[in-house]
Amino acid sequence: MATRCRIIWCALLAGVSSIASGRQQEETLPIAMENNLENEAAGTSAVSEDDAQWQQWNMFVRHKIQLNTADEATLQSLGLLTALQISSFLRYRALLGKLVSIYELQAVPGFDLDVIRRILPYVYVGNDLVPHYTWHDYLHKGDQIWLLRYGRQLEPSKGYLHTDSTLPAYRGSPDKLFIRYRYSFPHYISGGVVMEKDAGEALFKGAQQQGFDFYSAHIFLSNYRNIKALALGDYTVNLGQGLLNWQSQAYGKGAAVMQVKREGAILRPYTSSGEFYFFRGAATTLQWRCWEITAFASWRRQDAATDTLTDEITAASVVSSGYHRTAAEIKKRGQVSQTTAGGNIRYVSSRWQWGVNMIYHGLAPALRKKTAPYNQFDFNGRQLSGISIDYAGSWKNVHLFGEVARSSNGKPALLQGLLTSIAPAVDIALVYRYYDRAYQSLYAKGFGNNYRTVNEQGMYTALTAKVNRHLKLDAYADFFKFPWLKYRSSAPSGGNDFFLLGTYTAGKKITWLLRYNYRQSNGNVLLPGNPMKVLAVITASNIRFQWNMQANKQLSGKMRGEYIRYRSDTVMQQGWMIFQDCSYHFRRIPFTISGRVACFHTGGYDTRIYATESSVLYENAVSQLYGKGWQYYLNIKWKVNRRLACWTRFHQSLYTGVTGIGSGNDLIQGTKKTLLQCQIQYTMSGEK
Numbered sequence: 001m002a003t004r005c006r007i008i009w010c011a012l013l014a015g016v017s018s019i020a021s022g023r024q025q026e027e028t029l030p031i032a033m034e035n036n037l038e039n040e041a042a043g044t045s046a047v048s049e050d051d052a053q054w055q056q057w058n059m060f061v062r063h064k065i066q067l068n069t070a071d072e073a074t075l076q077s078l079g080l081l082t083a084l085q086i087s088s089f090l091r092y093r094a095l096l097g098k099l100v101s102i103y104e105l106q107a108v109p110g111f112d113l114d115v116i117r118r119i120l121p122y123v124y125v126g127n128d129l130v131p132h133y134t135w136h137d138y139l140h141k142g143d144q145i146w147l148l149r150y151g152r153q154l155e156p157s158k159g160y161l162h163t164d165s166t167l168p169a170y171r172g173s174p175d176k177l178f179i180r181y182r183y184s185f186p187h188y189i190s191g192g193v194v195m196e197k198d199a200g201e202a203l204f205k206g207a208q209q210q211g212f213d214f215y216s217a218h219i220f221l222s223n224y225r226n227i228k229a230l231a232l233g234d235y236t237v238n239l240g241q242g243l244l245n246w247q248s249q250a251y252g253k254g255a256a257v258m259q260v261k262r263e264g265a266i267l268r269p270y271t272s273s274g275e276f277y278f279f280r281g282a283a284t285t286l287q288w289r290c291w292e293i294t295a296f297a298s299w300r301r302q303d304a305a306t307d308t309l310t311d312e313i314t315a316a317s318v319v320s321s322g323y324h325r326t327a328a329e330i331k332k333r334g335q336v337s338q339t340t341a342g343g344n345i346r347y348v349s350s351r352w353q354w355g356v357n358m359i360y361h362g363l364a365p366a367l368r369k370k371t372a373p374y375n376q377f378d379f380n381g382r383q384l385s386g387i388s389i390d391y392a393g394s395w396k397n398v399h400l401f402g403e404v405a406r407s408s409n410g411k412p413a414l415l416q417g418l419l420t421s422i423a424p425a426v427d428i429a430l431v432y433r434y435y436d437r438a439y440q441s442l443y444a445k446g447f448g449n450n451y452r453t454v455n456e457q458g459m460y461t462a463l464t465a466k467v468n469r470h471l472k473l474d475a476y477a478d479f480f481k482f483p484w485l486k487y488r489s490s491a492p493s494g495g496n497d498f499f500l501l502g503t504y505t506a507g508k509k510i511t512w513l514l515r516y517n518y519r520q521s522n523g524n525v526l527l528p529g530n531p532m533k534v535l536a537v538i539t540a541s542n543i544r545f546q547w548n549m550q551a552n553k554q555l556s557g558k559m560r561g562e563y564i565r566y567r568s569d570t571v572m573q574q575g576w577m578i579f580q581d582c583s584y585h586f587r588r589i590p591f592t593i594s595g596r597v598a599c600f601h602t603g604g605y606d607t608r609i610y611a612t613e614s615s616v617l618y619e620n621a622v623s624q625l626y627g628k629g630w631q632y633y634l635n636i637k638w639k640v641n642r643r644l645a646c647w648t649r650f651h652q653s654l655y656t657g658v659t660g661i662g663s664g665n666d667l668i669q670g671t672k673k674t675l676l677q678c679q680i681q682y683t684m685s686g687e688k
Contacts, residue, residue, distance in 0.1 A: 038622055047622045049272050053079050082427075083261045088397075137188075147681045170201075171327070201213045217233045241403040275321075284296075292348060300338055315363070386405055390404075397421045412439065426466075456481075524536075545560065554586070573607040591636065598611070611625065614633075616649055633649060661673050
C-alpha cells in the first residue's frame with residue numbers, strides 16, 4: 001500500500017511540475033559555476049585550465065548515476081549538490097526505501113525544481129542491483145574519447161616580431177595545440193594521455209625537441225575489491241577542507257552561497273592541461289569495512305627562477321604558469337626537483353567520518369625567496385611537511401565539517417563550518433577560518449578571500465531562502481581581516497563583503513536574476529604630495545541584471561547588464577557592460593550556432609568586468625573587459641554523427657581610443673584582437 005501511494009504521489013508531482021527532462025547541452029554551465037569561474041579569474045588573474053568536472057558531467061550523461069544505489073562519494077562527484085542536500089537525500093532513502101520515480105525527488109527536503117533540473121541529465125532511478133563487473137567489463141564497457149583543439153590569435157603580438165638583428169622573444173609559433181585521449185568507465189577505470197603546446201612555445205625544435213611542451217599520462221582504477229582507488233602516473237590529492245593539500249578545482253565565495261565545503265574523493269586522475277596542480281608517481285586507497293588508508297608518492301620537476309648565494313644554487317621562486325616561450329621562461333624549466341609523500345587514515349561510519357592527513361615535500365635545490373616585509377614568513381628551505389585532522393558528519397538537519405592543520409614550523413590553520421535548515425525552505429551556512437600569518441603549504445586551497453591559505457581570519461554567513469515556487473534569494477556576509485602585511489597592503493588590514501542574489505523563475509522558459517555585491521577592503525594608495533604609499537579604504541560595488549530564456553528546444557538566449565563602481569581616497573572609477581547571447585539548434589540539420597555581442601566602457605583596470613563565455617567543449621573561457629569597446633564571437637557546432645563532433649569559434653574584441661592592446665611581449669599594435677579556434681572530438685562508446 002505504501003509503495004502504491006508513493007507511485008500515485010509521484011504521478012501527481014509529475015503532472016503538476018512537468019520537469020524538463022530534455023538532455024542538457026554539454027557546453028552549458030550552471031549559472032553558479034559561471035559566477036565561480038569569473039570570481040576565480042578576478043582573484044588570480046588567470047583562467048583555470050581544470051576541466052575535470054566538465055568531463056565528469058559528460059561521462060555521467062552516457063553512464064548515469066543510479067540514485068537507488070549511489071553512495072555519498074558518488075553524489076559528491078556530481079559537484080552540483082551541497083553537503084546538506086546529499087545528507088537529506090540519504091536520510092530520505094534510508095527511511096522510505098528506494099525511489100520509485102525520478103519525480104519523487106521533489107519530496108526530498110532541499111530538492112526544489114531548480115536542483116532537480118540541474119542533476120536530471122546525469123541520474124536515473126531503477127530497481128537494478130549494484131553491478132558486479134569483471135575485468136572484461138572494465139576494459140570494454142567504457143568510452144574512448146579523442147579530443148583535438150587548435151587555437152590562434154590572428155594579430156601578431158610583439159613577442160613574435162623580429163628585426164634584421166634580433167630574434168623574436170617567443171621561440172615558437174602563435175598556434176596553440178591540445179590533444180587528449182581518454183578511456184573511461186566511470187567509477188571503475190580511467191586511462192589516458194594529454195599533450196599541449198601553448199601559444200609561443202616551440203614544437204619539435206629549440207627547447208621542445210621532444211615535441212609538445214607538456215605531456216601527461218595516467219592509469220586509474222577504482223572500486224576493485226578492497227582497492228578503492230589506485231593511481232599510476234599523474235593524479236591529484238585532495239585532503240580534508242584544503243588546508244593541507246587540494247589540487248582539484250576549489251571555489252571560494254560566489255553565487256552558490258551554500259557550496260562552501262570541499263568535497264570529493266581523495267585521489268582523482270589528472271586529465272587537464274595545467275602544469276602545476278598535480279602529482280606524478282603512484283598512490284592508492286585501501287578500504288576495509290569502516291576504515292580507509294591512503295598513501296601517495298610523487299617525484300617531478302617544477303619551474304623556478306634560480307639564484308646563486310655564495311656557492312649554493314637556490315630557487316628564488318616556484319613558477320606555476322607552465323609557459324616556456326621566451327629564453328627567460330625556458331631557463332626556469334625544471335630547475336627544482338620536488339619529492340612528495342603523504343597519506344590519510346580515515347574512519348567512515350554511516351553519518352560521520354574522521355581523518356588524519358600527512359604530507360612531506362622535499363625540494364632540491366633549496367627555496368630561498370627574496371625577502372620583503374609582506375613575505376618574510378613564507379616557506380624557505382629544502383623540506384616542508386604538515387599534518388591535519390578533518391571531520392564531517394550530520395546530526396538531524398545539521399551538517400558539521402572542519403579541519404585543523406599544522407605546518408612543520410609549528411604554525412596552525414583552522415576551518416570550521418556548519419550547514420543547517422532552519423525552515424523547510426531556508427538553509428544557512430556558517431564558516432569560520434583562521435590561517436596563521438606564518439602557516440606554510442604548497443598546494444592549499446582553503447575557503448577564504450586569498451588565493452593562498454595564509455594570513456587570514458574571517459567569519460562567513462550565508463542564507464538561501466525559497467520564498468515561493470518562483471522566487472529564490474541567496475545572500476552572504478563575510479567579515480575578514482589580515483593580521484600581517486600583504487602584497488600591496490603595507491599594514492595589517494581587513495574588510496567586509498556582502499552579496500545578495502534574487503532569482504525569479506517564470507515557468508520553465510524564463511529566469512531573471514538580480515545581483516548586488518559590495519566589498520570594502522584596504523590597499524596601498526599614493527596620496528598627492530606624499531612620496532610613499534599609505535593604507536586606505538577601498539570600496540567596490542557591483543550590480544548585475546541577467547535574463548535567461550529557453551524559447552523552445554531550438555532557440556535560447558541570455559542578456560546581461562552589469563555596473564561596477566570602484567572608489568579609494570584618490571580614485572573613483574565606474575564601468576558598465578551589456579551583452580546579448582543567442583543559441584539556435586537546427587531541427588533538421590546537426591548544427592548549433594551560438595554567439596554574443598557585448599559592449600563595455602570602464603574607467604580603467606580597477607573597474608574591469610569578467611564575463612564567462614560559451615566556447616568549445618571543455619574550455620573555461622572568461623573575458624576580462626576594461627577600457628571602451630565591443631566584443632563579439634560566433635560558435636558553430638556540427639554533430640557529424642553520434643561519434644564525431646566538430647566546433648569552430650571566431651572571437652574578436654574591438655577597442656576605441658587606444659593604439660595598442662596588452663603589454664610586454666603580448667602587446668598588439670592596433671585596436672582589435674582576434675582569436676580563431678577549432679576542435680574535433682571522436683567518441684566510441686563501449687559494450688552495453
